[in-house]
Amino acid sequence: MNSVQIRSAENALSVGTWLIVGGAMLYSILTVTPLMAAHTADRWDWTAPILPLVVDAAVVIVVRLDSVLARLGGHGGRWPVVLRWMTGCMTLALNIADSALKKDLVGVAVHAVAPLLLIVTAETGLAYRRAITAAQSAHEARQKAEQQEREEAAARKREAAEQREREVREHAAAEAREQREHEARLAREQTAREEAVRREERERAEARERAEREAAERREQMREQQQAERERLEREASQRRERERLEREQAERRQQQERVEREARERAELLAGGPVNEKLPEDKARLVVHASFGEGLPVRAAADLCGWSIGWVSARYQEHRDGTGRALESASP
Template sequence: MNAVQIRSAEQALSIGTWLIVCGAMLYSVLTVTPLMRAHTPDAWDWTAPILPIVVDAAVVIVVRLDSVLARLGGEGGRWPVVLRWMTGIMTLALNTADSALKKDLVGVAVHSVAPLLLIVTAETGLAYRRAITAAVTGLEERERAERRRREQEGRQRAEEAEQAARQRADEEAQRIREEREFDAKLAREQREHEAALAREQAEREERKEQAERERIAAVERAEREARERDEHEREQRRLARERREREAAQRAEHDRRQAVEKAAREQHEREERAERERAALLAAGPAEKQQEKELALRTVAAAFAAGLPVRQAAELCGWSTGWVTGRYQELRDTTPAQALEGAFR
């Protein structure tokens, strides 16, 4: 069952309950008013409807507040139960009194239908609302657990992808190194082969003039020195590049550590300020008058973080327990760390 179906069920329950309550009230007023008029002095006949209206008003209060407490998952204690049954019994007694005095059992049975239906509806509606609240709470817990599971799976997939990317980068670097080593080996073999060919060519041309042999030898030495210089320069450039990369990495690591330390200090300072403010709010004692809304919100947040009951929090801020209960529920619905940070920021 989704949230729309739950709201529809609650709406149907509320509409049905109030239809029964309103019908029972109207029936009670029409039934009890003649009885009260018969037992009231003629000069005060106009007060006859007051008693059934007062009793029915108590019924409205009970039904309405029970629905609110059931939706919040709270318990009103012993007195709401006493008031609920007392108003039901009073309504039943007032509606059946006239028939009972006349010893009309059929009238007693007929006039007891509406009060009994009102009593049972009030108890059943309260049970239904508590069951719906428990079901909604369970559904929300399951949804939060599913969201946490999906977030954890997403983080795990991201870590696996990052690890795979690092592995591919390492493999690519290894392949490049192997290719470079292979190219260097091939170049050495090529140079050795060329040198062998040159020696063979020199042996075949021994009979050539000494000047030509010296010229060729000078050219070979120049080429060899040039290659060596090139290799030396490439090696120096490579070493310089690696040194610059290491220095840049060290500077980046140093900057990152400084940023982390700074963030940690700022977080610690914010937590200390929040703790001092919370302690000051709790140490102020019961409020002599109702605090301003912003100060009352901070006081309620401090009491919630300290685990104080709703009544003590209401005494500290000077607001009603119903208002404090609503703020406690809002704080429970959010992440505790975020709620306290938002309250003391």
């Protein structure tokens, strides 16, 4: 597995983890808010979503920081483990509390699915990230070792070539010395033959030098070709990585555009029903008021669409303006 595949697996793990965390947070808010509202004074009903938001925010902090520490190969000690399990148990308790008080075993089992999945996902994701980090470190170490081995092999080849060249030069020098001694002995006997021998020796020496030059040129040419091939492969790898990055960015932009269009369609569907003659359920009415506020409709038009009073709708509008409507925004489809 190469580095690109390792990063792809890590990205898939991150996306899946955050999808599960986001879904569990949304489900927890929708489940726990009615329970908190039922056990809170009427004038403080608007604070009902705060507790599940606080607990789920702690879950997000734990998951995020655990992923960063795992990516860096670090460990936060026992307190992150305590916080992770404490927030998971709190989320589980808050989700099943309403069904447990009503002694609804089926409801307890159903509402325990999301918190349990969140707890197991947090632990499993941390283990996966640590394993991926260890695997990537080992992969990088192997690459460095292989690169070092290639460099050492190239150095040994260069040393062997230099040794062969030295041996050739020494051998040629030894032959030249022997030839000169032989020529000195024959110089007294036959001058003409000595001159011919010297001429032939010069020609052989020149031939050897030409052969050595040609061999050196061939080696240099081969080295340049290998260098050019390596550079070409590196350019192709860089271009391939750039194309993959551009494709990922395009896919992310398409997903974001589809999400915006889907939210616009959902608001349009909520507002398409027109005025109603009776009050809608409060949760649906809040969704209608949220959509009306997002579309910039007047308070009276929103009241006609949900069937509630103008005062109630005005209070919801004010919550959105003050920023206290963020719980409903998170709960909207």
